[in-house]
Amino acid sequence: DADVTQTPRNRITKTGKRIMLECSQTKGHDRMYWYRQDPGLGLRLIYYSFDVKDINKGEISDGYSVSRQAQAKFSLSLESAIPNQTALYFCATSDLSGPNTGELFFGEGSRLTVL
Amino acid sequence: AQKVTQAQTEISVVEKEDVTLDCVYETRDTTYYLFWYKQPPSGELVFLIRRNSFDEQNEISGRYSWNFQKSTSSFNFTITASQVVDSAVYFCALAKDRGSTLGRLYFGRGTQLTVWP
Numbered sequence: 602d603a604d605v606t607q608t609p610r611n612r613i614t615k616t617g618k619r620i621m622l623e624c625s626q627t628k629g630h631d632r633m634y635w636y637r638q639d640p641g642l643g644l645r646l647i648y649y650s651f652d653v654k655d656i657n658k659g660e661i662s663d664g665y666s667v668s669r670q671a672q673a674k675f676s677l678s679l680e681s682a683i684p685n686q687t688a689l690y691f692c693a694t695s696d697l698s699g700p701n702t703g704e705l706f707f708g709e710g711s712r713l714t715v716l
Numbered sequence: 717a718q719k720v721t722q723a724q725t726e727i728s729v730v731e732k733e734d735v736t737l738d739c740v741y742e743t744r745d746t747t748y749y750l751f752w753y754k755q756p757p758s759g760e761l762v763f764l765i766r767r768n769s770f771d772e773q774n775e776i777s778g779r780y781s782w783n784f785q786k787s788t789s790s791f792n793f794t795i796t797a798s799q800v801v802d803s804a805v806y807f808c809a810l811a812k813d814r815g816s817t818l819g820r821l822y823f824g825r826g827t828q829l830t831v832w833p
Contacts, residue, residue: 634820641725643807643825659820691761703749703811705821707761 604628607692607708614682615716622677622711624692632697633675634705635659635667638689647690650675682715689713718743720810722824729798730832737793737827739808745769750784750791751809751821761807767791798831805829 605626614620624633631652636644636659646659648667656667664686668676679686689712693705719742729735741750752764765775767784775782779796795802805828809821 641825643823644821645823646820649820689759703821704751704763704766705761706763709760712759 605708630694718822720824755805
């Protein structure tokens with residue numbers, strides 16, 4: 602099983618609908634992230650969380666909100682989806698120490714299409 | 717501010733050719749991490765390498781090699797004897813070494829590599 606799991610993997614929705622992307626991890630990492638990927642733009646940070654009580658905006662947080670329900674769970678919500686939010690969304694975790702310090706561990710991605 | 721530039725948007729090569737993917741970064745930090753990730757057509761992000769700014773030794777892993785030069789702020793990636801399975805988007809990324817944003821990566825826009833049989 603994947604260490605970082607995203608659901609749903611694919612979702613098609615309509616403009617104005619509320620959509621939630623969920624992420625859960627078994628790596629025991631405190632830090633979790635939501636990135637968005639658009640063709641030719643690389644990955645851009647939406648929100649990140651250092652622990653359950655700490656939520657921070659990234660580069661492109663407008664139109665999004667997040668919830669850190671537990672150390673292992675970090676959800677991304679689009680309150681009223683619009684077509685330019687069509688993208689591939691990645692959840693990631695990271696550790697602060699050890700041999701993997703700084704490395705991001707990614708989920709498999711959630712492809713969202715807003716019609 | 718942190719910035720990563722991958723000037724090559726797309727590269728096409730024929731199988732068995734060597735190919736180098738360029739990565740230039742900007743940071744005011746004296747310590748930092750650099751990464752390369754691979755994204756095959758299936759879409760997942762695959763970690764390839766992490767390099768600490770203290771370690772300027774080049775690294776080789778099979779057909780892959782990385783050339784880190786602090787003097788030119790570059791961290792280039794070479795694939796020797798490319799194969800069709802190397803076709804993917806490759807991302808270079810930069811992370812702070814310490815402080816509140818440790819673990820937050822700044823990505824380049826990626827280089828699409830296509831290897832033709």
